Amino acid sequence: MQGDLPNFATHHLFLGSPGQNDGGRGAAESSWPRKIPGALLGCCTALIGLVYLLIAGTAMAPFLLWPRTRPGALAALASGARRLAGLDRARRFVFFGDRFPEHYKSSDQKVLRYLAIRSYTGVLCTIVVGLLGFGVILAAVLAMQLVQGHLDLQELLTQALLGGVLLFLDVQGIYSLAALDARLARECFGPSERELLRQRIDELATSRAAVLQAVDAERRRIERDLHDGIQQRLVALAMLLGRARRSRGRNPEQVDALLHQAHQESQEVITELREATWRIYPSALDSLGLKEALSGVSERCSLPIRMEFEVDRVLPQTVETAAYFVVSECVTNAAKHSGATAVAIRLALHGAVLVVRVEDNGTGGADPAGSGLTGLRSRVSALDGLLHIDSPLGGPTTITAELPCA
Amino acid sequence: MRVILAEDSTLLREGLVRLLVEEGHEVVAAVGDAVSLMKEVEERMPDMVVVDIRMPPTHTDDGLRAALEIRKRWPRISLLVLSQHVERNYAAQLLASNAERVGYLLKDRVAQVEEFLDALERIHAGGAAIDPEVVRQLVIRTTHGDPLARLTPRERSVLETLAQGHTNTAIAQKLHISLSSVEKNLNTIFDKLDLSHTAGYSRRILAVLRYLES
Numbered sequence: 177m178q179g180d181l182p183n184f185a186t187h188h189l190f191l192g193s194p195g196q197n198d199g200g201r202g203a204a205e206s207s208w209p210r211k212i213p214g215a216l217l218g219c220c221t222a223l224i225g226l227v228y229l230l231i232a233g234t235a236m237a238p239f240l241l242w243p244r245t246r247p248g249a250l251a252a253l254a255s256g257a258r259r260l261a262g263l264d265r266a267r268r269f270v271f272f273g274d275r276f277p278e279h280y281k282s283s284d285q286k287v288l289r290y291l292a293i294r295s296y297t298g299v300l301c302t303i304v305v306g307l308l309g310f311g312v313i314l315a316a317v318l319a320m321q322l323v324q325g326h327l328d329l330q331e332l333l334t335q336a337l338l339g340g341v342l343l344f345l346d347v348q349g350i351y352s353l354a355a356l357d358a359r360l361a362r363e364c365f366g367p368s369e370r371e372l373l374r375q376r377i378d379e380l381a382t383s384r385a386a387v388l389q390a391v392d393a394e395r396r397r398i399e400r401d402l403h404d405g406i407q408q409r410l411v412a413l414a415m416l417l418g419r420a421r422r423s424r425g426r427n428p429e430q431v432d433a434l435l436h437q438a439h440q441e442s443q444e445v446i447t448e449l450r451e452a453t454w455r456i457y458p459s460a461l462d463s464l465g466l467k468e469a470l471s472g473v474s475e476r477c478s479l480p481i482r483m484e485f486e487v488d489r490v491l492p493q494t495v496e497t498a499a500y501f502v503v504s505e506c507v508t509n510a511a512k513h514s515g516a517t518a519v520a521i522r523l524a525l526h527g528a529v530l531v532v533r534v535e536d537n538g539t540g541g542a543d544p545a546g547s548g549l550t551g552l553r554s555r556v557s558a559l560d561g562l563l564h565i566d567s568p569l570g571g572p573t574t575i576t577a578e579l580p581c582a
Numbered sequence: 583m584r585v586i587l588a589e590d591s592t593l594l595r596e597g598l599v600r601l602l603v604e605e606g607h608e609v610v611a612a613v614g615d616a617v618s619l620m621k622e623v624e625e626r627m628p629d630m631v632v633v634d635i636r637m638p639p640t641h642t643d644d645g646l647r648a649a650l651e652i653r654k655r656w657p658r659i660s661l662l663v664l665s666q667h668v669e670r671n672y673a674a675q676l677l678a679s680n681a682e683r684v685g686y687l688l689k690d691r692v693a694q695v696e697e698f699l700d701a702l703e704r705i706h707a708g709g710a711a712i713d714p715e716v717v718r719q720l721v722i723r724t725t726h727g728d729p730l731a732r733l734t735p736r737e738r739s740v741l742e743t744l745a746q747g748h749t750n751t752a753i754a755q756k757l758h759i760s761l762s763s764v765e766k767n768l769n770t771i772f773d774k775l776d777l778s779h780t781a782g783y784s785r786r787i788l789a790v791l792r793y794l795e796s
Contacts, residue, residue: 412594415695
């Protein structure tokens with residue numbers, strides 16, 4: 177269950193429509209004057225790519241057709257293509273401010289496809305830019321004629337209308353090709369929409385399974401709690417009473433002692449029952465809210481607890497419950513296993529994310545794969561949150577949960 | 583009699599030891615897990631072993647497996663197995679080989695001190711003690727709806743007494759009726775509850791019931 181949880185940035189991709197997203201993940205939008213040389217440079221790299229594909233592709237063609245040599249030839253072709261694609265990656269980064277995932281390695285197929293499509297769109301882009309230049313020259317000639325008075329009004333209007341329409345079409349073409357360029361780069365140098373979706377589905381399936389496991393583990397714990405504690409006590413209590421009844425005829429002074437014991441036992445059953453129900457679900461969470469329920473945790477704990485609670489608005493119920501269990505589990509662990517003498521708890525809202533931090537000064541070495549922490553991780557990841565466990569041997573232990581409240 | 587107790591809850595173990603000692607039995611060992619139980623039985627050869635099914639090491643059916651092992655190796659030792667819930671499967675396993683000197687009771691029955699002690703005596707005398715709940719569930723499974731509703735009050739009390747492992751004679755004595763009327767009642771019960779056509783585990787438990795009946 178130690179999955180690499182996504183960072184929130186990848187999720188944002190699904191909030192807007194991906195096609196509209198100009199540039200890469202978290203792109204810092206660069207200014208127009210920077211984009212123009214970037215686009216022109218893109219035309220050059222596309223032409224270089226086209227030449228490479230034509231020359232190298234032709235040279236490799238016989239090897240590509242022969243099944244035995246095909247993989248080697250493809251790999252050779254792709255390694256050159258990868259270098260050229262690297263140029264484009266740098267170009268997108270410098271001129272357009274695209275940020276691509278650091279360690280993402282595209283497949284050979286992806287790179288070759290990118291280069292092929294880029295060659296085509298790049299050449300198209302060159303033509304369209306060329307047409308724009310040609311249009312500018314025509315407009316200049318027209319202006320000259322107008323100044324020299326060789327042009328009557330009707331001709332001017334006709335030319336202006338025609339030129340305007342052509343200009344619009346051309347600019348539209350440039351704009352679309354620029355957007356296409358951005359999208360192609362995003363598809364090649366980072367995970368594609370499909371890959372992201374698949375990743376997301378995998379995450380959801382994993383977290384769903386983990387939630388089910390956590391629920392079952394919780395039920396088992398409750399059953400054990402009831403069986404090992406309360407049920408045994410009740411049976412023992414009933415036995416005391418049964419013995420008292422049997423002693424009535426035989427040993428009257430023992431009756432008193434047994435009844436006294438039974439009475440004490442019944443008090444203990446009541447206490448145990450109260451604690452068990454609280455462990456199952458702290459009702460204060462619903463009636464008094466998270467802050468009160470958490471102060472209940474610190475009152476119950478044998479260790480001194482410093483609590484900072486910096487939440488100024490109402491949180492969703494699921495987030496409150498998860499936060500409560502994160503704190504209570506961590507505090508229990510600290511008291512039971514860590515040998516800590518103090519615990520610090522901090523809850524704060526960072527934008528739309530609730531950050532819960534529990535720190536103890538114990539000996540560390542908490543096992544992230546232990547049942548308690550695994551259960552917490554499931555609970556947190558079911559809410560699309562993150563759980564960080566930092567517990568080096570020798571301590572201290574810091575456990576941080578980030579819970580999105582959206 | 584010389585008894586060995588195996589029960590993982592300290593509280594309950596202590597209570598049971600006190601109870602048995604008060605009743606004049608000798609508790610030669612009281613242990614909290616199945617492994618120590620086997621060791622103690624081998625060393626001390628008690629007359630009777632009272633064992634909880636759910637015990638360490640695995641907290642599943644360690645106690646039952648120990649009981650079956652004891653039955654296989656030392657068939658003379660009487661067994662009383664205590665179960666957290668009524669599991670027909672467990673009861674059937676226990677009663678399958680030999681339904682003499684054996685008991686299967688719900689753990690909570692020990693709270694009914696008289697019944698518990700009575701069951702111990704019956705088992706020790708060579709009989710059997712089966713929790714009434716076992717029969718009740720068996721009956722519920724074999725006839726849909728509330729099966730016991732079809733029994734007259736008299737038949738119901740005969741069934742309950744039978745299920746606890748009493749012989750026909752004992753049933754007659756307990757309920758203050760003649761032996762022949764007990765037998766007649768039993769036949770009616772089996773007819774009414776349609777127990778003659780059951781299969782699997784139930785048939786084994788029935789075999790025990792029939793055995794007890796004979």
